[in-house]
Amino acid sequence: MTYSDIYKRSIEDPNGFWGEVAEDVQWYKKWDKVLDDSNPPFYRWFSGGELNSCYNALDYHVENGRADQLALIYDSPVTDTVRKYTYTELRDEVAKFAGVLASKGVSKGDRVIVYMPMVAEAAIAMLACARIGAIHSVVFGGFAAKELATRIDDAEPKAIVSASCGIEPNRIVEYKPLLDEAIEIADHKPGTCVILQRPQVTASMVDGRDIDWEQAVASAEPVDCVPVAATDPLYILYTSGTTGVPKGVVRDNGGHLVALKWSMSNCYDVKPGEVYWAASDVGWVVGHSYIVYAPLFHGCTTILYEGKPVGTPDPGAFWRVISDHGVNVLFTAPTAFRAIKRDDPNAEYLKNYNLDGFRALFLAGERCDSATLHWAKEKLNVPVIDHWWQTETGWPVGCNPIGIEVLPVKPGSCATPLPGYDIKVLDESLNEMPAGDIGGIAIKLPLPPGTLPTLWQNDEGYKRSYLSQYDGYYTTADAGFIDEDGYLWIMSRTDDIINVAGHRLSTGGMEEVISDHADVAECAVVGVADKLKGEIPVGFVVLKSGVDRPDEDIVKEIVQMIRGKIGPVASFKIATVVKRLPKTRSGKVLRGTIKKIADGNEYKVPATIDDPVILSEITSDLETLGYPNKG
Ligand code: COA
Ligand code: AMP
Secondary structure, three states: OOHHHHHHHHHHOHHHHHHHHHHHOOOOEOOOEEEEEEEOOEEEEEEOOEEOHHHHHHHHHHHOOOOOOEEEEEEEOOOOEEEEEEHHHHHHHHHHHHHHHHHOOOOOOOEEEEEOOOOHHHHHHHHHHHHHOOEEEEOOOOOOHHHHHHHHHHHOOOEEEEEOEEEEOOEEEEHHHHHHHHHHHOOOOOOEEEEEOEOOEOOOOOOOOEEEHHHHHHOOOOOOOOOEEOOOEEEEEEEOOOOOOOEEEEEEOHHHHHHHHHHHHHOOOOOOOOEEEEOOOOOOHHHHHHHHHHHHHOOOEEEEEOOOOOOOOOOOHHHHHHHHHOOOEEEEOHHHHHHHHHHOOOOHHHHHOOOOOOOEEEEOOOOOOHHHHHHHHHHHOOOEEEOEOOOOOOOOOEEOOOOOOOOOOOOOOOOEEOOOOOEEEEOOOOOEOOOOOOEEEEEEOOOOOOOOOOEOOOHHHHHHHHHOOOOOEEEEEEEEEEOOOOOEEEEEEOOOEEEEOOEEEEHHHHHHHHHOOOOEEEEEEEEEEEOOOEEEEEEEEEEOOOOOOOHHHHHHHHHHHHHHHOOHHHOOOEEEEOOOOOEEOOOOEOHHHHHHHHHOOOOOOOOOEOOOHHHHHHHHHHHHHOOOOOO
């Protein structure tokens, strides 16, 4: 069947299409309904079905010929360690850690926060939760204590799993003080914290609450997989929204398993037994879907890499991993390739490695510039596939489905919608835009399996954030167009989310932090183009009248506040004090215009602007910072 036949069927007959796809996974009890549309706009998949995601990821393979195959390779250049787990070994580790959680009273439906660096134990903790039906919520290690506290209060975890430290190339990040501070700030207090003591730092433990990972596992009884409803949550993953409060994206067990397994052969063209590497972090959706779950559902070997594309130790790091472990397919963010290209423009390091088995490179997380795509294709001589998705969708929305059919590549486009995604480009009155014209990208409800059914304990927030803009559609908050060949082009966000090194961040959240500074009257944070990270946040700050402290001191304090309250991941390093912000007559800050000036793009002076002179002031402030050419 061609891509078009498959896509058409998925839209016209979702029950038939996904019902057949779902036969490929292991069920304790088959579903009553494939698509349960009894309570719109809340659609559920495979209601009545029962299964276990950990069983599908591990035990099934142990029982069906993959017991001695490698399931996971932990490769850590920052600690000079490589550790390999067969499917049996990983299953046993997970079963024992599930025993630790169970012995602390964690059971089906309870939440467990995982705040860990990129160590194998992070994946083990996630799978252990899945094994006993607990709901994990992984929090990225680059977030500060306050962000962690917000997630603790929303998810109300019974237990938290963490480690003594993470290792960044330039420093050791002690996690435990951040965890202790977060628990201190949060109203909700977890009963248990399981701490992995790493050799680099020994964390101090809180009596009666904290237990040592190694000791706990040594005495744990392994536990078996528990059947859960297909519609039960597997995890909550918090992602930036338009305010400082993150959104708790819920993922179910059944739809997620079915969609992810399907994607491995159809999008990524990977076969069971092959080696798949997503160079991301378990704290992001890419890490959930394509470091942990999908490769294991599919019987592949997955790589969990604790390092960077450059500097650990050099720009040949990715080629070393591909060659050492026989990686067939790599998935990462364009920023990683921009970093490699910057440090090794002629790809000299490639010459030291044998990449014979390497077949394809997939990029996502941010818009991929054509120069990076061409460079990667020319140097690696494999297809480079840009694909588009979001934390909310859990798996790609737009992708060249090379496992079905290799469609011609158009650099800058993520190719075509995958099955189940009925995509429309709309104007504000819900009219479809003509081919080539930019509009808001919306997906007709119901969304396919694997996508978010709702936000954690916040059905109203789900409707407000995603379903209220276009009646009957999910809004992606991305703007773009569909061309005359049906290819999708994702151009920008329509909200205040920016993408920094493939990490999704809210400028609104940063503004909330800056506004708390005693000397700040108002501020705007704008995502400005950056050669390495795609975008970086730049702050524009207006001081309260009468403040006579040096601007540099205030800027330093603001940078530190963002680092302390949101985390280093925000990459917030540039801010400037301005006399006033450009606004419309109704008081809306013209962030889009500031961005255009900073990026050196043409802009029209908005007709509604309060005072056009402010634009020349901002232009000269930006010039002082080195823009428009700096990015
Ligand atoms: N724990 C603690 N701190 C972390 C962290 C973690 N897990 N991950 C990143 N940080 C810190 C970094 O140390 C850095 O701190 P600094 O300001 O003190 O230098 C800051 O957060 C920003 O990190 P990052 O955005 O990763 O920038 P970088 O300059 O360290 O590295 C790249 C730049 C391009 C090499 C890096 O972003 C990268 O490898 N990207 C790959 C793409 C990727 O993983 N995308 C995820 C989605 S697919
Ligand atoms: P996240 O939820 O962190 O995965 O971020 C999702 C957002 O990243 C999307 O809404 C897009 O704005 C952006 N994004 C992800 N992949 C792509 C891509 N291939 N092209 C353009 N933008 C992308």
